[in-house]
Structure formats: structure tokens, C-alpha cells
Amino acid sequence: MNELIAQSIRRSVWHGWGDPSARRPLSDQGWEELVRQVGADRTVVNPPVPIEEVQLQPSRLDSPVLAALADVVGPDHVHADRPWRVEHAGGKSYPDLHRLRTGDGSQAPDAVVVPGSAAQVAEVLRLCAEHRVAVVPFGGGTSVVGGVGAGAEVSGPDGVSARGRHRAVITLDLRRLTRVVAVDPTSRLATLEAGLRGPEIEQALHPHGLTLGHYPQSHQEATFGGYVATRSAGQASTGYGRVDEIVLGARVVTPRGELVLGGRAPASAAGPRLLDLVVGSEGTLGVITEATVRVAPLPTVKRHAAWFFPTFDAATEALRTLVHSVGHGGMPDVCRLSDEDETRVNLTLAGAAGRRLLRYAALRGTAAPSLLVLVWEGTDGGEVRHRRAVAGRILSRCGGRRLPGEVARAWERTRFSGPYLRDELMDHRVLAETLETATTWDNLRSLHAAVTTAIRSALEVEGRRAIVMCHVSHVYAAGASLYYTFISTEAADPLAQWRSVKTAACDAIVGAGGTITHHHAVGTDHRAYLAAEIGPLGVGLLQAVKDQLDPAGILNPGKLIPDPPGSAPDSAPDRVRDRVRDAARAEA
Ligand SMILES: Cc1cc2nc3c(=O)[nH]c(=O)nc-3n(C[C@H](O)[C@H](O)[C@H](O)COP(=O)(O)OP(=O)(O)OC[C@H]3O[C@@H](n4cnc5c(N)ncnc54)[C@H](O)[C@@H]3O)c2cc1C
Incomplete structure (x- = not known):
């Protein structure tokens, strides 16, 4: 029952996700849908460049510093060679992968250092502070918000990048800390x-x-x-x-x-x-x-359930009723509610069984259903059955229609395989990206509508079509998260296209009162929006803590904490900057 979650895979390839041999290609049916819905062209093939063609600046770490680092962690654990630098040149967001796939290694560190103990981490930080070398901590490198890049060479209004303020940048890969x-x-x-x-x-x-x-x-x-x-x-x-x-x-x-x-x-x-x-x-x-x-x-009992609702709004209301009736502790452990678009796309791509479910819903008068997947886990069969039965009664009263539990089991079997699909889409010049937010129940529907419209409008330009779909991924007593996936064909400049969609979505999130991130974090991509959420005083507080702990500013520069007012990179939309200014005035 717990095999999948304990199953290790090899570390990701530098240009995509996980072990490429584990990729399960999108079915012919899936491709037909993509062609129909966004005009994707399967014959267009755009593989990543060979690693030798990724453009890297010469490493700026001079030999004495490299030697000093090697003294600390051992010579086998300091890497300034191409494969290590490329593998650490970004995370797994669409822009990070797009850059690398097209040979842009500008976010690569000058070297990768792999410490074996906390004491070695301390010594590496001491050395780096002394030599003005920036340090990017790196875990699995799965950041999707630009959290692990070394910083481009030049950015910012003063022409000096975070990287440029340091003599060099190392990535501190923590893979050896496994006790x-x-x-x-x-x-x-x-x-x-x-x-x-x-x-x-x-x-x-x-x-x-x-x-x-x-x-x-x-x-x-x-x-x-x-x-x-x-x-x-x-x-x-x-x-x-x-x-x-x-x-x-x-x-x-x-x-x-x-x-x-x-x-x-x-x-x-x-x-x-x-x-x-x-x-x-x-x-x-x-x-x-x-x-x-x-x-x-460790759970020994697991139960699955799936439900159809006539609309996403009806389903979110059912979830709110459920959490308020049973309390947070009585909720299913997995609670995943797809909006009408995501339900349609996922069931269509799921093959014959999925399409049968859509026909079944239509026969019941629900042309565009919203699918809820639930999983309960525990060690006491009676307790798990009880939680499921109570939820079933409430969801049924709220207009839900029960589906076979196999629908939820099918989701669980493929729970970790989605990221491989994005690699395949990028191979055919299809842009696929995700973003997320959260808000309180009273605001959930308007946030959902505002962000969906913003993403769609930004994508559907120049005759392009898009799939924009969303699910509630986490449920709380006070509200829920919204997780968006969007797919479209790539424009001539895919990074500009991504930026325009991301900006539109972030602007809509801030404007409609959601959090700029429910779980993906801030990184570089959301940094300009943080002040809108925590206010300039909040940003100042964070900066003061940083100044206290990291006076030389070597730790992950350019991430999380916005630049001081007046020097912010010009990426936040006017509406957001206005809000920040208003908040500053109010604080004054
Ligand atoms: C396909 C895919 C699916 C994802 N699904 C989810 C999801 O379901 N839920 C979710 O929350 N996120 C998800 N993410 C985002 C990402 O996986 C999470 O943010 C994750 O927690 C990052 O872990 P990591 O070890 O890969 O960190 P990294 O990507 O290596 O680093 C992330 C940030 O943390 C810092 N950091 C890493 N380790 C340390 C450390 N030991 N000390 C200090 N700083 C450190 C880095 O400097 C960076 O700023 C997903 C990402 C991808 C690519």
C-alpha cells in the first residue's frame, strides 16, 4: 500500500523531470485533444540542445578559493565542471527548463559544493562571506519559482545584479546530509x-x-x-x-x-x-x-471515494459544509476538487473509462461536472469507515453524486507522473505551467473567476487557444487553495509569453485578495509581489533579520525579499506597486 511513496527515482535530468525512461507518453487520444483544444502540432519537434551546447560563462571562482573550499569538504565534493554547473542552473519551472533546453546557462553557479556535515556548512559559509561569494542552498532543485538559480549576470535598474555584487556564486548542494x-x-x-x-x-x-x-x-x-x-x-x-x-x-x-x-x-x-x-x-x-x-x-487502512457535482461552485460549497461539519481532523486526508475545465480535460485524457464518466454525468443532466477525489488513511478500519460515511452523507446532501472509488485510486496510481508529461509537451513547443494561490471561503469563487480570466486573456492572443484549469488542492476551516494548470502553444518568444501570463495571474491574485503563493514559495518569480502581501514594514523586518544573520548578504541573493523601494525591478504591475505605496503611506 505504501510502495509508491517509498520508491526512490534517479535524480532529474538537467533539462526536465526525473528518469526519462519512466516517461509514459501521452496517448494518441490525448494528442488529439491537444490538437483540438489548443492547436498543438505533434509533428513539431523541439528537443533540448546537447549539454555541450549550453552556454556557460567561465567559472569566476579563483583557484585559492576553490582550494580552500576543497579543504573544507574534500576535493571530491567541489565541482566546477560542466555537468554539475548545468544541473544546478535552475529549478523545474517552465522558464528555468526553457532556458536550459535552449542552451542558456546564464543561471549556472560558478561551482557546486557538497558539504557532508553541518560543521562543513558553517565553514563554507564563513569562507564565502570572507571572499564575497554568494551561496545558493540547493535541496532537490525542484523549485518552480526561480528559487535556486544563481542569478543572471545583469538585472535591476542600477545595472548591478545580485550576482554582480559578489565575486562568484556557489550552489551548496545538501545531498550528503542524509542522517x-x-x-x-x-x-x-x-x-x-x-x-x-x-x-x-x-x-x-x-x-x-x-x-x-x-x-x-x-x-x-x-x-x-x-x-x-x-x-x-x-x-x-x-x-x-x-x-x-x-x-x-x-x-x-x-x-x-x-x-x-x-x-x-x-x-x-x-x-x-x-x-x-x-x-x-x-x-x-x-x-x-x-x-x-x-x-x-503508517496507515494500514485506506479508503477512496469520488464524487461528481453539477458545478464547481456547488462543489466548493459542499467542501466548506464538510469541513465546518466534521472539523479539520475529520476531513479526508486527500481532498482534490477539479473545476469543470480540469474535470473535462482529465477525464478526456484518461481514455475510455474517463469518457464514460462524462457521458454518465451528461445523462444525469450535468453537462460540465466538477470531480472531487477523496482519500482517507488510518490504522483503524472502523474510524476510517466512519469518517468516510459521515463525509458521504454530507456530500450527498450537498448535491454530490457518488462515483466508483476506482476513480480516486486511478488518480493515486499516477500521483507522481504528471511532471513527465510537461517534458513531452515542451518537446513539441507546447507551454505548460502551474501556479497556485489560496483564499478564504467567502472569496474563493471570485478569486477563481478572476485568475482564470486573467490567465486565459493573457494566453489567448494572436489567435492562440488555451486550456486553463484549476483544482482545490487543500481544504482548511477558513478557506482553500486553488491550483492552476495552463497549456497553450508556444509563442515566438516563449519566455515573454510566460512572463505576460504570470504577471496577469499574479496581478489578478493580488487584486482579488488571494495569497501570492499557497505552497510554491516566493523565489524570484513572486518577489515583486511580496510587499503587497506583507507591507513595506514587513519587508523591512525580513531584511533586518537577514542583515542580522547574513550581514554580507551572501545567502541566496535575489530571492524572497524584495529590493528596497525605488530599486525594485520593474516587474510588478502598476496596480501592485500602487498598493504597496498606499500601504507604506498608511504605515507612515
Ligand atoms: C513537478 C513538481 C511538483 C511540485 N509539487 C509541489 C507540491 O505538491 N507541493 C509543494 O509544496 N511544492 C511542490 N513543488 C515545488 C517544490 O517541489 C517544493 O517547493 C519543494 O519543497 C522544494 O524542495 P527542494 O528540496 O527541491 O528544494 P529546492 O528546489 O532545492 O530549493 C527550494 C528553495 O529552498 C531553499 N533550500 C533548499 N534546501 C534548503 C536548506 N536545507 N536550507 C535552506 N534553504 C534551502 C533553496 O535555496 C530554494 O530557495 C513542486 C515542484 C515540481 C517541479
């Missing part, structure tokens, strides 16, 4: 080093009858430290909790010394919870070397 420091079944806690990837965490916990219960779609590649650094949420986080809800403590190496935060008690009133400053700090304040998290009993 299971402690597992405490009595308190149901585990302390793990940062470099463990999702399946390795499960492999370590399963013999103790425990699980982390944290399975982002990137689970097979992402690391424990990356989860904590980005405040991630997994597919089952409605039940098990987001990472920020389960983390109890962390050790963080900063250029000013080590922070040891929390971990000694289940709760505390010893001042503000400083741990929250590093959870979501995206490598800008320190390097998380280990963390302590709540773990859960």
Missing part, C-alpha cells in the same frame, strides 16, 4: 537531516511504523530541508498538515553562527516562535541542516 538523527515513536517525532529526499524519509520511517505523510507531487525528488525552506504542502496535507504545521524544531547554520530553534517541547510561550522565521526562508537567512517534525502512524 536520520533520531526517531522517537513515543512522542511521534523524527529529527532528520535536510538532504533526505521524500522516498528516503519514508524508507527511514516505515520500519518504525511511522510516516511523514508529506507527499508533494515532487516528493520523489524534493528534500526534507527544501520542504521546510519553502513551507511546502503535500497532496495529503489536508489530513497530515502542511510542513509548517508539523515542524517543531530546526538547526540552521547562518553566517553569524548556528540557530537551534524549538524541538524541546510540543508547545512553548518563550517569546515569538523564531522557528517560523526560518520555515519558508528559502535559503536567504541560513542553511537548514536538520529539523524535527511530528510524524504519524
Whole structure:
């Protein structure tokens, strides 16, 4: 039952996702749909350039610094060669992959350093601060918000990039920090080093009858430290909790010394919870070397259910009723509600069985249904059955129509395979990207409409057509998240096309009162919008913490924290800048 979540895969290829041999090509039927809906052309083939053709600047790290780094971590763990630099030249967002596939290695670091202990991390940071070398912490490299690039050579109104302020940039790859420091079944806690990837965490916990219960779609590649650094949420986080809800403590190496935060008690009133400053700090304040998290009993019982609703609005209302009736603890562990467009696309691509379901809905008078997939996990069959039965009664009262549980099992079997599909689409000049937000129940429908319209309008220019679809991925007592996928044919300048859609979507999110990110984090892509969410005073506070912990500003420059007013890169739309200015005036 738990095989898939404990199954390791090889590290991703530099130009795409995971192990290419595990790719399952899109079916002929799927291609027909893409041709019909967005005008994709399967005969257009656009593979990535060979790695030798990726353009790299000569490494700027001079020999004495390289030698000093090698003294700290060992010569086998400092890499300035092409494959290592290219593999660390970005994360897995569409722009990161597009750049690399077309031979643009401008985001590559000057070298990759792979420390083997927290003490080595500390020494590397000391050396880098002394020599003005920037450091990009790197876990699984699955960032989809520009979180792990080394920074382009020149950007910003003063013509000096974050990179340009430093003599060089290294990536600090944490793959060797893989110790299971402690597992405490009595308190149901585990302390793990940062470099463990999702399946390795499960492999370590399963013999103790425990699980982390944290399975982002990137689970097979992402690391424990990356989860904590980005405040991630997994597919089952409605039940098990987001990472920020389960983390109890962390050790963080900063250029000013080590922070040891929390971990000694289940709760505390010893001042503000400083741990929250590093959870979501995206490598800008320190390097998380280990963390302590709540773990859960490994489930032995699992139940699946799927429901159709006549509309997305009716279905979101049903979910709100469900969470308010049963409380957060009574919710299904996985709760995934597709809007009408996503339901139609997913069921059409699922082949004959999916299309039968659409016909079944139509016969019942639902031309454009909304599909809800639910999974309950636990160790007590009676308790799991009870939660499912209660939910069933409520969803039925709210107008839902029950479908075979196999629909949810089919989702679960392919839960980690979606990212491979994007690689195939990019091979045929099809743009495919995701973004996400969250809001309160009272605002969910208008946010959904505003962002859908914004993405569609930005994509559907020059006669281009688009698929814009969305699902609720996480449910809370106060609201829910919205996760968008959009697909269209690439324009002549795909990066400009991506930027225009991203800007339109972020503008709509901010304008309609959503959070700029529910779980993907801020990175570079959302940085210009952070001030609209936390205000200039909030940005100043973050910067003050950074100045305290990282006075030389070497840690992940250009990520998370916006530039000071007046020097912000010109990427935030006017409406957002106006809001920031208004907030600053109000604070003054
Ligand atoms: C296909 C796909 C699916 C995804 N699905 C989800 C999802 O379901 N839920 C979700 O939340 N996210 C998802 N993501 C985003 C991403 O996987 C998460 O943000 C993840 O937590 C990043 O982990 P990582 O180890 O890959 O971190 P990286 O990408 O290596 O780094 C992310 C950020 O954290 C910093 N960082 C990494 N490790 C450390 C450390 N030890 N100390 C300090 N800073 C560090 C980096 O500098 C960077 O700023 C997905 C991404 C992809 C490509």
C-alpha cells in the first residue's frame, strides 16, 4: 500500500523531470485533444540542445578559493565542471527548463559544493562571506519559482545584479546530509537531516511504523530541508498538515553562527516562535541542516471515494459544509476538487473509462461536472469507515453524486507522473505551467473567476487557444487553495509569453485578495509581489533579520525579499506597486 511513496527515482535530468525512461507518453487520444483544444502540432519537434551546447560563462571562482573550499569538504565534493554547473542552473519551472533546453546557462553557479556535515556548512559559509561569494542552498532543485538559480549576470535598474555584487556564486548542494538523527515513536517525532529526499524519509520511517505523510507531487525528488525552506504542502496535507504545521524544531547554520530553534517541547510561550522565521526562508537567512517534525502512524487502512457535482461552485460549497461539519481532523486526508475545465480535460485524457464518466454525468443532466477525489488513511478500519460515511452523507446532501472509488485510486496510481508529461509537451513547443494561490471561503469563487480570466486573456492572443484549469488542492476551516494548470502553444518568444501570463495571474491574485503563493514559495518569480502581501514594514523586518544573520548578504541573493523601494525591478504591475505605496503611506 505504501510502495509508491517509498520508491526512490534517479535524480532529474538537467533539462526536465526525473528518469526519462519512466516517461509514459501521452496517448494518441490525448494528442488529439491537444490538437483540438489548443492547436498543438505533434509533428513539431523541439528537443533540448546537447549539454555541450549550453552556454556557460567561465567559472569566476579563483583557484585559492576553490582550494580552500576543497579543504573544507574534500576535493571530491567541489565541482566546477560542466555537468554539475548545468544541473544546478535552475529549478523545474517552465522558464528555468526553457532556458536550459535552449542552451542558456546564464543561471549556472560558478561551482557546486557538497558539504557532508553541518560543521562543513558553517565553514563554507564563513569562507564565502570572507571572499564575497554568494551561496545558493540547493535541496532537490525542484523549485518552480526561480528559487535556486544563481542569478543572471545583469538585472535591476542600477545595472548591478545580485550576482554582480559578489565575486562568484556557489550552489551548496545538501545531498550528503542524509542522517536520520533520531526517531522517537513515543512522542511521534523524527529529527532528520535536510538532504533526505521524500522516498528516503519514508524508507527511514516505515520500519518504525511511522510516516511523514508529506507527499508533494515532487516528493520523489524534493528534500526534507527544501520542504521546510519553502513551507511546502503535500497532496495529503489536508489530513497530515502542511510542513509548517508539523515542524517543531530546526538547526540552521547562518553566517553569524548556528540557530537551534524549538524541538524541546510540543508547545512553548518563550517569546515569538523564531522557528517560523526560518520555515519558508528559502535559503536567504541560513542553511537548514536538520529539523524535527511530528510524524504519524503508517496507515494500514485506506479508503477512496469520488464524487461528481453539477458545478464547481456547488462543489466548493459542499467542501466548506464538510469541513465546518466534521472539523479539520475529520476531513479526508486527500481532498482534490477539479473545476469543470480540469474535470473535462482529465477525464478526456484518461481514455475510455474517463469518457464514460462524462457521458454518465451528461445523462444525469450535468453537462460540465466538477470531480472531487477523496482519500482517507488510518490504522483503524472502523474510524476510517466512519469518517468516510459521515463525509458521504454530507456530500450527498450537498448535491454530490457518488462515483466508483476506482476513480480516486486511478488518480493515486499516477500521483507522481504528471511532471513527465510537461517534458513531452515542451518537446513539441507546447507551454505548460502551474501556479497556485489560496483564499478564504467567502472569496474563493471570485478569486477563481478572476485568475482564470486573467490567465486565459493573457494566453489567448494572436489567435492562440488555451486550456486553463484549476483544482482545490487543500481544504482548511477558513478557506482553500486553488491550483492552476495552463497549456497553450508556444509563442515566438516563449519566455515573454510566460512572463505576460504570470504577471496577469499574479496581478489578478493580488487584486482579488488571494495569497501570492499557497505552497510554491516566493523565489524570484513572486518577489515583486511580496510587499503587497506583507507591507513595506514587513519587508523591512525580513531584511533586518537577514542583515542580522547574513550581514554580507551572501545567502541566496535575489530571492524572497524584495529590493528596497525605488530599486525594485520593474516587474510588478502598476496596480501592485500602487498598493504597496498606499500601504507604506498608511504605515507612515
Ligand atoms: C513537478 C513538481 C511538483 C511540485 N509539487 C509541489 C507540491 O505538491 N507541493 C509543494 O509544496 N511544492 C511542490 N513543488 C515545488 C517544490 O517541489 C517544493 O517547493 C519543494 O519543497 C522544494 O524542495 P527542494 O528540496 O527541491 O528544494 P529546492 O528546489 O532545492 O530549493 C527550494 C528553495 O529552498 C531553499 N533550500 C533548499 N534546501 C534548503 C536548506 N536545507 N536550507 C535552506 N534553504 C534551502 C533553496 O535555496 C530554494 O530557495 C513542486 C515542484 C515540481 C517541479
